[in-house]
Amino acid sequence: MTTEFHFPRAELPESIEKLRQEVRDFIAEERRNGSTPRPKNVGMFVSFDFTRKLAERGWIGMTWPKKYGGHERSTLERYAVTEELLSAGAPVRAHWIPDRQTGPLLLKFGTEAQKLKYLPGIAAGTCIFSIGLSEPNSGSDLASLRTRADKVEGGWKIHGTKLWNSNSHNAHFMITLCRTEPPGEDRHAGISQLIVDLSSPGVTVRPIINLAGEHDFNEVVLDGVFVADDQVLGKVGNGWNQVSAELAYERSGPERWLSAFRLLAELTESLGKKASASACRQLGQMFSHLLSLRQMSISIAVMLQSGSAPHLEAAIVKDLGTCFEQEMVRVARDLVHAEGVDIHGRHRLVGELLDHAQMWSVIYTVRGGAKEIMRGVIARGLGLR
Amino acid sequence: MSENTTMLIEAAGKMFADLCTRQALDAAESAFPQTMWADIEAGGFPAMLASESDGGIAAAPSDAVAVLRVAGRHSVPLPLAETMVARWLMSEASVAPIAGPLTIALGSETQRWQLKGRGRNRTLHGREDAVAWARDAKSIVVIVPKAKGVVLCMVEPSRFESEARRNIAGEPRDRIAANGIVPGAVAALDNISIDKVLCMAALFRAALSVGALGQVLDLCVKYTPERIQFGRPLSRLQAIQQQLAVLAGSVAASAAITEAAGCTVNQLDGKLMVAVARSRVADAIDTATGIAHQVHGAIGFAREYMLHFSTRRLWAWRDEYGAAVAWREFVGRTFVGTPADELWPALAAVGSNG
Incomplete structure (x- = not known):
């Protein structure tokens, strides 16, 4: 008997290096011409200009069919581009969720008309989707959601409130998870995904300022918002299964261990070649975690490429990756003081990143599935529940 | 992995499980298990890295890693990793194979072994713990x-001054010294550095550790559903489930990076991947042994239960053939001071510098 989870050894094909270099050259040019300077913060930020440039290069919707505006490249090619953008701290917020989640979801469950309507715009970086999952009283326990859609002639009327919606204030649409039947014995039944046009009457998007003083997430109130029948995504009542598939995309990417990479990068530079043995040990420990996570992420990318849905493996990477990033912030804080990094002068950038990462890191183990939920998924995989 | 390797690993799994009973492991802490060695040697494992003409199968390091992972799982109380390294080196240097258990003496970074004099009169000097x-x-x-x-x-071995000692797992770890021994055979190897030998030995410790970590996880997953407290199995308690999920994650990470290090050890930057693996494995050892003993409660502290055979080995192996802190320092030193925008390309290239 063995209960170990296996991440098969996987390597990215040599051919990807060329694409990787193209992304690096693009970022280097952005740095040179001042459009995208070295970031002072670890969050993902919105730049429609940057999003447009990526779309022009074919780096949004990379894996989708050409007839929907995609570029028919491999999952592994997309993975490499993702790594490059995240490690550079690129401002990819605007299109990140539609590219990562909405697109694959539409491709898997959408009607032909929905695919033709939305995917080309997403790939062009002009059509922005946000996700509508959490509610004031439904976070980790998502199935307890109360937003409901009542059947009316030609469509549905939605009543409810969605909360913690990242980027909804910049978005045109929101895929809204709601009850289309009252909760019964199977609490996962009777849930559906509806595509809400955020410019519809009855939609109110209110900013929620985070503890860093930034406007990233929102409250979206839906007060009798009409959604036509042809804007139901997938099957009515199949929302829970659809959202589970969506979360596998959300959890498995390198964003789970590259969110705070800019802090590590600037810190590593600031310590200089003559850093103490103790600093090198702590830094080495962090790099070792990062490279191990990368090995696992590449393994997952290969699994996704071959068509499997490694949700358990994704939960492991998410749990390990987000905990690593929190630990990294703690190590960085000690290191700047132990090594006398001049965070108020020459290395101000390190200080700014450190403060920003300190604030953002608390959410790493919450968003996209709290670590306790991830660990519950893993425990189920071990056969303990 | 080749079909041969898969067969080899299956054979190893069955053989090691049969041989490494609790009684056998206990006994091995006071006397060398000769018959167990004979069985495992007959299985072809210790010589697997040597060429076919030297009694081996010219296996790749990654194959040895796979076999040692199985050995680690079963706490095989033998110098399997050491003999693999020794037979590989001897084969590379065209030294006639020697059957039986072998070991290696690398010295330390501050005190390497030395040969003095010339030709047949060369004598060996040094000491090693x-x-x-x-x-x-x-x-x-x-x-x-x-x-x-x-x-x-x-x-x-009889020609050294020596002191018999053991590590915390009860494995022999002797102190030896030589002040002018004439070696039995001497052979030069120009294309293998001492660093490379250390890397291979260190990689093999990581492989053994990954196996033992898997065993620790299995014991927890087997024990907690059987142990009833508060009217239900321990495994039904969320506090326990959460801990075991953390344990499983660190085991999976160690296995993934060690497997990768096994595939890249012969590359130019092979040492870096080994160092990364050793650092990651050390963290997993700290996490896993702590959690495993906690969820087992008092029984895990008892000699009669199997857990300690794995955990004591893990504590010892963590810092053998280079301590975890030394491997971490090597990794950190490799990158520290790198300009911020060059760090990612440098990290992403690790393990792909053929």
Whole structure:
């Protein structure tokens, strides 16, 4: 008997290096011409200009069919581009969720008309989707959601409130998870995904300022918002299964261990070649975690490429990756003081990143599935529940 | 992994499980298990890295990693990793194979072994702490660095001044010293550095550790559903489930990076991947042994229960063939001071520098 989870050894094909270099050259040019300077913060930020440039290069919707505006490249090619953008701290917020989640979801469950309507715009970086999952009283326990859609002639009327919606204030649409039947014995039944046009009457998007003083997430109130029948995504009542598939995309990417990479990068530079043995040990420990996570992420990318849905493996990477990033912030804080990094002068950038990462890191183990939920998924995989 | 390797690993799993009973492991902490060695040697495992003409199968390091992972799972109380390294080096240097258990003596970074004099009158000088199974080896392969490569000196253990000691897992780790021994055989190896030998030995410790970590996880997953407290199995308690999920994650990460290090050890930056693996494995050892003993409660502290055979080995192996702190320092030193925008390309290239 063995209960170990296996991440098969996987390597990215040599051919990807060329694409990787193209992304690096693009970022280097952005740095040179001042459009995208070295970031002072670890969050993902919105730049429609940057999003447009990526779309022009074919780096949004990379894996989708050409007839929907995609570029028919491999999952592994997309993975490499993702790594490059995240490690550079690129401002990819605007299109990140539609590219990562909405697109694959539409491709898997959408009607032909929905695919033709939305995917080309997403790939062009002009059509922005946000996700509508959490509610004031439904976070980790998502199935307890109360937003409901009542059947009316030609469509549905939605009543409810969605909360913690990242980027909804910049978005045109929101895929809204709601009850289309009252909760019964199977609490996962009777849930559906509806595509809400955020410019519809009855939609109110209110900013929620985070503890860093930034406007990233929102409250979206839906007060009798009409959604036509042809804007139901997938099957009515199949929302829970659809959202589970969506979360596998959300959890498995390198964003789970590259969110705070800019802090590590600037810190590593600031310590200089003559850093103490103790600093090198702590830094080495962090790099070792990062490279191990990368090995696992590449393994997952290969699994996704071959068509499997490694949700358990994704939960492991998410749990390990987000905990690593929190630990990294703690190590960085000690290191700047132990090594006398001049965070108020020459290395101000390190200080700014450190403060920003300190604030953002608390959410790493919450968003996209709290670590306790991830660990519950893993425990189920071990056969303990 | 080739079909041959898969067969080899299946054979190893069955053989090691049969041989490594609790009684056998206990006994091995006071006397060398000769018959167990004979069985495992007959299975072809210790010589697997040697060429076919030297009694091996010219296996890849990644195959040895896979076999050692199985050995680690079953706490095989033998110098399997050491003999693999020794037989590989001897084969590379065209030294006639020696059957039986072997070990290696690398010295330390501050005190390497030295050969003095010329030709047949060359004599071996040096001392080393904690040489694995020195007393039980048919021959100790002492590795002396030279300007380019190493010199292998084959010396019978009885010729050293020695003190018999053991690590916390009860495995022989002897202190040996030589002040002018004439080695039995001497052979130069120009294309293998002492660093490379250390890497291979260190990689093999990681492989053994990953196996033992898997065993620790299995014991927890088997024990907690059987143990009833508060009217239900421990495994039904969320506090326990959460801990075991953390344990499983660190085991999976260690396995993934060690497997990768096994595939890249012969590349130019092979040492870096080994160092990364050793650092990650050390963290997993700290996490896993702590959680495993906590969820087992008092029984895990009892000699009669199997857990300690794995956890004591893990604590010992964590810092053998380079301590975890030394491997971490090597990784950190490799990158520290790198300009911020060059760090990612440098990290992403690790393990792909053929």
